[in-house]
Ligand SMILES: Cc1ncc(C[n+]2csc(CCOP(=O)(O)OP(=O)(O)O)c2C)c(N)n1
Ligand code: SF4
Ligand code: SF4
Ligand code: SF4
């Protein structure tokens with residue numbers, strides 16, 4: 001798949017595990033980690049193992065909806 | 077400019093405020109102080125950089141003053157008793173946020189809606205804080221046109237110096253009274269020291285906040301200690317009182333504001349009758365001039381407190397004298413005004429009852 | 437790769453104290469983004485409320501002066517009148533603005549004070565534990581409306597923005613939400629327009645923002661965003677309520 005390619009970085013220590021980014025990502029690229037962070041939440045994480053038809057486009061939708069500014073987005 | 081002019085008390089406050097650099101006024105109509113609000117409307121209009129807002133309530137007015145004070149302006153609001161009740165939350169915020177502001181209370185009879193006659197029923201409210209929390213308001217009680225002119229200037233200076241609300245306590249009589257006044261020269265606002273704590277936008281410096289919420293109990297305690305240290309300094313530096321014929325007196329009448337004018341007339345009358353009576357007139361009500369009063373009690377054992385209420389300042393007198401003297405009280409509640417003759421009679425009776433003529 | 441989304445300049449490096457999924461922090465971020473984009477960070481003064489956003493000054497990195505509960509518009513009036521070239525905004529919850537502070541808000545709007553007001557409608561008193569707000573929907577449960585808000589007992593919701601639109605001095609009032617990517621983008625445009633309205637000195641503007649309070653709504657954050665779409669907008673339709681400003685540049 002050509003076109004724009006992107007990636008995100010989730011700051012686990014800012015995340016409150018609200019699932020809003022998970023719900024928002026059109027490519028289902030975000031999951032929930034199974035260890036608590038220091039705030040006491042199960043934080044979101046970026047699924048690096050995304051396959052061909054599930055690539056991050058860097059659309060920043062996840063970051064847009066994140067109430068805790070835990071996500072940074074990079075794009076080519 | 078420093079010539080004598082004949083003016084009503086309310087207008088004297090307005091003119092003196094402008095000359096003291098007041099550039100923001102917000103108020104809500106209430107008798108007997110409407111002339112002040114009206115005077116501020118005209119004066120601010122005529123003063124470059126001056127703002128007058130007729131607020132929708134006393135609550136709005138005091139909160140506008142909070143905003144103006146945050147921005148660094150010399151700001152004032154005025155009202156009468158019920159309106160001052162509404163301002164109390166804001167005054168508490170001013171104290172906690174350490175913001176300077178001047179508030180004028182032209183007291184009227186109360187409680188409730190009361191009447192518009194002169195009264196001193198708000199002494200407790202004024203001197204005990206009035207609003208919630210552990211704070212103090214500086215309270216000034218002038219009793220002549222000239223003193224209003226001078227002390228209004230002082231009120232703004234104290235407010236800025238101590239970063240604290242200052243209350244000018246007057247009544248309808250003070251407000252209506254026409255007296256010749258010489259105003260102090262207007263100040264040049266640009267010569268005032270910069271208010272480095274004010275909010276002017278975070279240009280070339282980190283952003284800052286003015287707040288009073290201290291969720292951390294240690295921080296709350298820290299603020300209260302800090303305020304307390306400041307109040308102690310104020311209590312040391314500014315208490316002020318007038319002593320009139322007290323040197324040889326066996327008895328002093330203690331009264332402030334309008335009551336003190338009546339009392340002075342009474343003292344003159346009883347002096348003519350040969351009674352050795354003087355007058356002690358607190359000019360600052362908080363801090364109370366306790367030390368000055370205590371001094372008097374070295375050679376005087378009898379005090380008559382006269383108030384236009386049923387006994388409020390008398391508590392401060394007793395606290396100041398710490399049981400060393402006999403404190404008598406005469407009061408008439410708001411709505412009626414005692415005459416000098418009436419007070420002279422009270423003094424006369426007390427003087428003889430206490431056998432004071434024997435003392436000389 | 438280029439960073440295309442990051443913490444805006446005027447949002448401090450701090451962990452928000454808000455509950456997971458709370459709309460307040462999204463709105464803080466949007467305000468910070470707009471302040472940066474408009475280049476007004478050095479001359480903006482914010483007035484935070486009593487409410488969950490009482491600590492807004494811990495996050496938004498501009499000068500801030502705290503108002504007593506409900507009095508944001510009056511405090512902002514004082515600030516703006518003394519500093520007419522500065523940008524002054526108040527940030528107020530629905531209880532703050534539409535109950536205790538109704539009078540101050542209506543009169544600031546009617547005077548046409550050149551301030552921006554951000555009105556965060558989460559249909560409850562968040563900070564004090566989920567009591568009924570003037571904005572609570574009919575039938576909505578709150579700790580003081582057992583069995584749901586009942587019109588006879590508790591009155592119907594108050595449409596403050598519509599009331600403010602009647603005031604002559606208001607020039608721009610829009611209701612938006614922060615429950616979806618699309619609505620968040622719209623909210624940012626509305627905040628931008630409000631600040632630009634003020635920069636042009638046109639008068640009073642206000643953005644009412646429907647904002648999730650998952651904790652007091654007893655929902656998950658995702659359910660809360662859906663509830664805004666499915667239920668809340670029926671009482672509070674998202675729309676431009678008043679606009680005499682039109683297109684605005686600068
Ligand atoms: C004079 C006064 N009354 C009551 C309160 C308590 N109080 C603090 S915030 C609040 C309501 C908060 O609700 P809202 O404005 O909707 O803000 P939210 O927390 O929902 O964002 C109340 C009643 C107060 N601080 N001051
Ligand atoms: S940037 Fe877009 S595609 Fe990439 S993770 Fe976020 S929402 Fe998904
Ligand atoms: S939206 Fe933000 S806070 Fe919520 S789960 Fe995703 S990264 Fe975490
Ligand atoms: S109670 Fe509601 S409004 Fe307050 S922080 Fe939590 S989610 Fe946000």
Ligand SMILES: [Mg+2]
Nearest residue numbers: 529530560562
């Ligand atoms: Mg609310």
